[in-house]
Amino acid sequence: MTQYAFHFSGSRCTGCKTCELACKDYHDLGTDVAYRHVYEYETAGDWKADEAGCWSVDGTSYYVSVACNHCDDPACTKVCPTGAMHKDEQTGIVSVDTDRCIGCGYCHMACPYNAPKVDRTKGHSVKCDGCAERVAAGKKPICVEACPLRALEFAPKEDVERNNKDSEVADIAPLPSKGYTHPNLYIVKPAGAEKADEATGKVVNTLEVK
């Protein structure tokens, strides 16, 4: 098996969401479903005034772009009552067999990355499949090819590891600790990123990450 993985250069990302919108264009998604989304996270910290009324602030803000991480130990497949949500034995891609999916939404609730969604008009789960047809045709997933900052990559896991030696498996806030599902998402940390299990802050763009 060749497990595929995403790579996210958090130190390049500007939070523009071109990845998310290119995905929506290619996969023809509406306003209510996104396969990739971008968290805007603010760490703890406060504005403090000195004696002269001048301001300083601690803490920071950063963006994290995330889709399905095609995890080694996916939460979504475990809870699927029909086996529709499955991990491909050849590529490690997690996808949904729409004929078997009953649209119960357990996968959506179980996934700590908010990756699978239930499309109520289609009546089944939908999610990122790594743009399988593009990759098979020698192209990159649409989000990867779209990023103006070249902050995304998608390739076999060993290639991602070899080409990004300083990168780590994603273990930063606001994502869950990597131990939950062992995601195939490698990252260069954004400046000021907090460890997942030491998160002090919160996602502020809650209405933008559906």
Add this chain to the structure above:
Amino acid sequence: MVDAKLSRRTFVKASGALGALAVAGGSAAAGNLFGPAVPKAHAEEADDVIWTHCHVNCGGACVLQCHVKDGEIAYVESDNTGDSSFGGEGFQARACLRGRSIRRWINSPDRLNYPMKRVEGTKRGEGKYEQISWDEALDTIASEFKRVKDTYGNEAVFIQECSGVEQNFMMNNPFFRLFNLVGGEVTRYGNYSNGALNFGAKPYTYGDSWGARSFRTLAPGELVVLFGNSPSETRMSGDGLGYDLAVAMEKKGVRVICIDPRRNDLATNHEVEWIPIFPGTDAALVAGLAHEMIKENLVDRDFLHKYCVGFDEATLPEGAPANSSYEAYILGTGYDKVEKTPAWAAAITKIPEARIKKLAHEIAEAKPCFIAQGWGAQRHTNGDYAARAVMLLPQLVGQVGLPSTNSGMREGNSSMDIPTLPTGDNPIKEKFPNFMWPEAIEWGEKMTATNAGIQKGDKLKQPIKFLVNYGNNMMSNQNGDINTTTDILRDESKCEFILQYDVVWSDSCNWADIVLPDLTPQETWSLSASGENCDHKGVWVGRPTSEPKFERREVYEVCAELAKRLGVEKEYTEGKTREAWMHELYDEFREDNPEAPTWDEMLTRGIWKKDSEPDNEVDPYIVDPEANPLETETGKIQIYSPELAKMAKEWELPEGDEIYPIPVYVPGHDGPGSETEEYPLHLCGYHTKAHTHSSYANNQIIQDAHRHNVLINPKDADERGIKNNDKVRVASKQGEVEIEARVTKRVMPGVVMIPEGAWHDADMQGDKVDKGGCLNTLTTRHPNPISKQTGQHNALVQVKKA
């Protein structure tokens, strides 16, 4: 980075027999890997891949490869040609989220499909329109033009800017070409983007665009200091300024300091230091820095004496009074007699005194040092001075005109020179400041060189009576103080005829007499240069992605119809179609660029890129200032401007406005210190990623990803019982909006920020409360004293839970 070829091979290998099928059978077979029922995004190949590009006024002109199926764009790819690596040799004009969402905009329910006229008996602003034939529309426009011309003369005719179709060989040139054949029209100077910088600061400091360099010239480890500048948001394309600065940070270890009231998107994710500054106080910060530099002997007096006038008393130009130098201002011996210590600056800017002192040392010790301002600082009513002050900073430390330095203006950019549709000669020379077009309607005949900055003449001869809006949303959205502006437009005795010609029914259409439906630039022939970027040169040719639908018609052909009605069709067309002009202009371009592909080749390949290196030589003025003088009155860099000293005596200024020959700090109208109990907060605009000005602001899929909201600090929100995502009302003396609140530490206390460009949506016969949250419902109509340009992105407001 990952090797694309390797990825593909491994993917196919891993997939075994099914993988081979995938390659042979294309995308349909690839789905077999993941089960037969997995929906395929694009199971069938497109009929055609049509190259075109984005045309709005973001400074970019990003490449779009439209995959067309059955006459509709199925999806878009962007520039995937050449080197795709981060910081590699080539460049890719990758579109941002806006270009990527172009098909939803092209198919927007807001599209204009037929010519419309305002229903007789209704007022402008009521929004009641009925469909008419093209003949009736064109006949009406032509007869109204003739009537206005005969009654008032061509001086009463005005063509507004065309921000929506900016990056293009055609723009609104057809209207200029047409009207110039029948007597001309009054014109404008300046713009909404950088009017104060380019017309209130630059002419009096450097004379011309001088000393600006691109981010590609940055030296390893160099210090970059940016004022109100976020290229990550304002130049988002894959070949844009934001990209090249990100490359310099990662590959060259460039250190960046952002001075901004908001933690902008350059100061997130990247190792960038953010220094929050109270809006409109940039000139005070520079004064405080100058004080520290003078006291600590950090200023480069040799540079200032050799290249500049007016830093100290020794270099004041002839006729300048004693104690009128910048140093006298700083040390408290001239002007207001107040010493501009870092503590003085701290109290105004809200930046701690110690940080100001440290910044002075950091800037003085960095060699080279790159100082640039975006267009935020100058978009306040004291913007002329803010812009000049930031320009002064690199002069103080001798960091201008040398390699890897900048002028203190916007970082440099350049693109390819593409000829545009010739417009002919306009016999009417007078120009008024762009921002003041509503005033040119209301009291144009009283506007003079000294009370309204009229150029190329002493005064305007006529108020505007016939107004053409092509590809803009200026009537009620993109100009300061919508409620005042629309009161002027509502009165039909003032501007007697208004044409709106656009692709979508923007709110501006509600103020027009006739509305015409345009094709989008992607639905017609287009020719553009690559966008504003760090010397990445390219030329793009666009073919129509579909046949015209409904009764939409493009501007060149429509003006030819008007030319027929005005008796100048032959002179206007010279027998050429839009496509023929484009072919001719491309061939003209090729004369200077013989290595460029032929026209026929360009029709299929769509784009051509040319290698180019940015200029990073020592400037001739620095090499020999006597032999290569600048285009200022003294020929030198002017810290003290004799032109401004003269204008200070001669110009008639509104109460509260003053002109100074040096870049002093003045709070400006509704500036710092003018807060009231009723309006205690300072509102400041910024540029969002969700739309380019108001272009694409109706494309819901983008607005849903970047929601429109007012940024408010948790301290100010808590005081008002406002929680994140609450609906709030923001009110100024000018108007009131309803908008969502984003409670965030990214904006400093006492300041709220709203991105410009959201579509105005108010009952203009009723309460006028703007449910669209348009910034300009709240902003003012007060121009800058020198440039008379856009100073409107500040206002005093109150915020309340809705």
